[in-house]
Amino acid sequence: MSLIDDLQRLGIAYHFDEEIQALSSQCFNFKSGKDDLFGTSLCFRLLRQQGHNASIDMFLKFKDNNGRFKEELSKDLRGLQSLYEASYMGVEGEELLSEAMEFSKHNLQASMDWLQPSLAKQVGMSLAFPTPRIMEKFEARRYIENWKQDLRKNSEIIELATLDFNSVQSLYQREIIELKRWWRELGLAHKLPFARDRPLECFLWTVGIFPEPNYSECRIEVAKAVAILLVLDDVYDSYGSLDELILFTEAIQRWDIAGIDHLPEYMKICYMALYNSINETSYKVLKNHGWCIIPELTKQWQKICEAFLVEARWFCNNHVPKLDDYLNNGITTAGTYMALVYGFYLIGKQVTKESADLVNDAPKLFYNSGRILRLWDDLGTAKDEQERGDVASSIEICKKENGFISEDDARNGVRGLIDQTWKDLNKELIGLSPLGQSLIKVSLNLARTSQLIYQHGDDEKAPSIEDSIHSLLIEPIHYS
Numbered sequence: 001m002s003l004i005d006d007l008q009r010l011g012i013a014y015h016f017d018e019e020i021q022a023l024s025s026q027c028f029n030f031k032s033g034k035d036d037l038f039g040t041s042l043c044f045r046l047l048r049q050q051g052h053n054a055s056i057d058m059f060l061k062f063k064d065n066n067g068r069f070k071e072e073l074s075k076d077l078r079g080l081q082s083l084y085e086a087s088y089m090g091v092e093g094e095e096l097l098s099e100a101m102e103f104s105k106h107n108l109q110a111s112m113d114w115l116q117p118s119l120a121k122q123v124g125m126s127l128a129f130p131t132p133r134i135m136e137k138f139e140a141r142r143y144i145e146n147w148k149q150d151l152r153k154n155s156e157i158i159e160l161a162t163l164d165f166n167s168v169q170s171l172y173q174r175e176i177i178e179l180k181r182w183w184r185e186l187g188l189a190h191k192l193p194f195a196r197d198r199p200l201e202c203f204l205w206t207v208g209i210f211p212e213p214n215y216s217e218c219r220i221e222v223a224k225a226v227a228i229l230l231v232l233d234d235v236y237d238s239y240g241s242l243d244e245l246i247l248f249t250e251a252i253q254r255w256d257i258a259g260i261d262h263l264p265e266y267m268k269i270c271y272m273a274l275y276n277s278i279n280e281t282s283y284k285v286l287k288n289h290g291w292c293i294i295p296e297l298t299k300q301w302q303k304i305c306e307a308f309l310v311e312a313r314w315f316c317n318n319h320v321p322k323l324d325d326y327l328n329n330g331i332t333t334a335g336t337y338m339a340l341v342y343g344f345y346l347i348g349k350q351v352t353k354e355s356a357d358l359v360n361d362a363p364k365l366f367y368n369s370g371r372i373l374r375l376w377d378d379l380g381t382a383k384d385e386q387e388r389g390d391v392a393s394s395i396e397i398c399k400k401e402n403g404f405i406s407e408d409d410a411r412n413g414v415r416g417l418i419d420q421t422w423k424d425l426n427k428e429l430i431g432l433s434p435l436g437q438s439l440i441k442v443s444l445n446l447a448r449t450s451q452l453i454y455q456h457g458d459d460e461k462a463p464s465i466e467d468s469i470h471s472l473l474i475e476p477i478h479y480s
C-alpha cells in the first residue's frame with residue numbers, strides 16, 4: 001500500500017494503472033494490527049481514492065470506552081499524518097471522520113513544538129496542503145523533493161519520478177509554444193487591450209485538470225477556451241454597456257455568424273474568435289472520435305453568456321442575490337460545465353447516449369466541482385473584484401445572510417461550504433457513476449486546481465500563480 005501511495009504522490013501511478021487496480025482490490029482483505037493507525041488510515045484512503053466504498057468502521061478500534069480517539073495515539077506521528085489525510089475522504093454524515101480530522105490536526109499541530117525543524121516544516125506543509133486536496137503535479141514536485149532528503153528511500157523510484165516529471169514538463173512546454181502561437185495569431189489581446197492576456201495561467205488550469213501526458217489535446221483545447229472565457233468575462237464584467245451585452249447575448253443565442261453586423265467592432269472580434277474556436281475543437285473531436293459536437297459546445301457557451309448577463313444585471317441593479325442563486329449562476333460563469341463538457345468529448349472514453357445526456361445536463365458531479373471552484377475563486381479574488389466594482393461575491397452574500405458578520409467570519413463560512421461540498425464530491429467518487437472514473441478524476445482535479453490557483457489570495461503562505469507556473473511548467477527538477 002505504501003508503494004501505491006508513493007507512486008500516486010510521485011505522479012507516476014499512471015504507468016502502473018492495471019497493477020494498482022488489481023492490487024487495490026486486495027486492500028479489502030487487509031487486516032491491520034489493533035494499533036496500526038498508519039496502515040488502517042492508508043488502506044481506507046487508497047480504497048476510497050480508487051472509488052471503493054471502504055467502511056469507516058475500520059477506525060472503531062482506535063476509540064476508547066468514551067468514544068474518543070485513544071490518547072496513546074497522540075504521539076504516533078506517522079499514524080496521525082495518515083489519519084489526517086484519510087479524514088479528507090469523508091462523505092456527509094460520517095462524523096467519525098470529522099472527529100478524526102480534529103484529533104489528528106490538534107495532535108500534529110502540538111507535535112510541531114518538539115519535532116526537529118525540518119520535520120516540523122513537513123508536518124506543517126501536510127497540514128496546510130493535505131494530499132487529497134492538492135493538485136497532482138504540485139504534490140509530485142513536493143514529494144520528489146522531500147523524498148530526495150530521505151536517504152533510506154528507494155533511489156530507482158525517485159529517479160523514475162524525476163525523469164517523468166521533467167519529460168512531461170518538456171511536453172507541456174511544447175504545448176505552451178502551440179498555445180501561445182495560436183493566441184498571438186488570434187490577436188484578441190492586441191485588439192482588446194482591456195482584456196486579460198494570460199495564456200500561461202489558462203494552461204496551468206488545464207495541467208491541473210488533465211495532468212497525464214496523453215491528454216495533450218485536452219490541455220491545449222481547454223486552455224484556448226478558458227483564454228476566450230477570460231476575455232468574455234472582462235467584456236461582461238467591466239467593458240460592455242448593458243445594452244451592448246444584451247445585443248451580444250442575443251446574437252450568441254442565435255448562433256448565426258451572418259447576423260453580427262449590428263454588433264460593436266470589439267464584440268464582432270469576440271464573437272468570431274469564439275465561433276471559430278468552437279468549430280476547430282469540434283473538428284478535432286470529429287476527426288478523432290467521429291462525433292460532431294458543435295451543438296453541445298455551442299449550448300455551453302450560450303449558457304455562459306446568459307449567466308454573464310444575469311450577473312451584469314445584478315450589478316447594474318445593485319441586487320444582492322441569494323447564495324444558492326449566486327452559486328448556481330457563478331458555477332456556469334466560472335466555465336465549469338464548459339471545461340468539463342470539453343474534457344468529456346476530447347477524452348472520448350465512455351461516451352454513450354446515456355452518459356452524453358447526463359453530461360450535457362449539468363450533472364451533480366460537475367456542479368459540486370464547480371461549486372468548489374466558484375467558492376475558491378471568491379476567496380482568492382473577491383477583494384480585488386469588489387474594489388474594481390463587481391457583483392457581490394459569496395463572501396458579501398454570507399455576510400448579509402448571517403446578520404452582517406465580519407469579513408473573517410464570512411470567509412470561514414465560505415471555507416466551511418467548501419469542506420461540505422468536498423463531502424458531496426467524495427460521494428460521487430465512491431458511487432457508481434455512469435460517467436466513469438476518468439471523468440470523475442477530471443472533476444476532482446478541477447476542484448483541487450481551484451485551490452492551488454486561488455489559495456494565495458486567501459492565505460499569503462500559499463504559492464502564488466507565478467510560483468506555481470515557475471515550479472510546474474518552467475523549472476525542471478535537478479538530479480542530485
Ligand SMILES: CC(C)=CCC/C(C)=C/COP(=O)(O)OP(=O)(O)O
Binds near residue numbers: 205230233334339377
Ligand atoms: C478551467 C476553468 C473552468 C477555469 C476557470 C477560469 C475562471 C474561474 C475564470 C473566471 O475568472 P474570474 O475570477 O475573473 O471570474 P469572475 O469574474 O466570474 O469572478
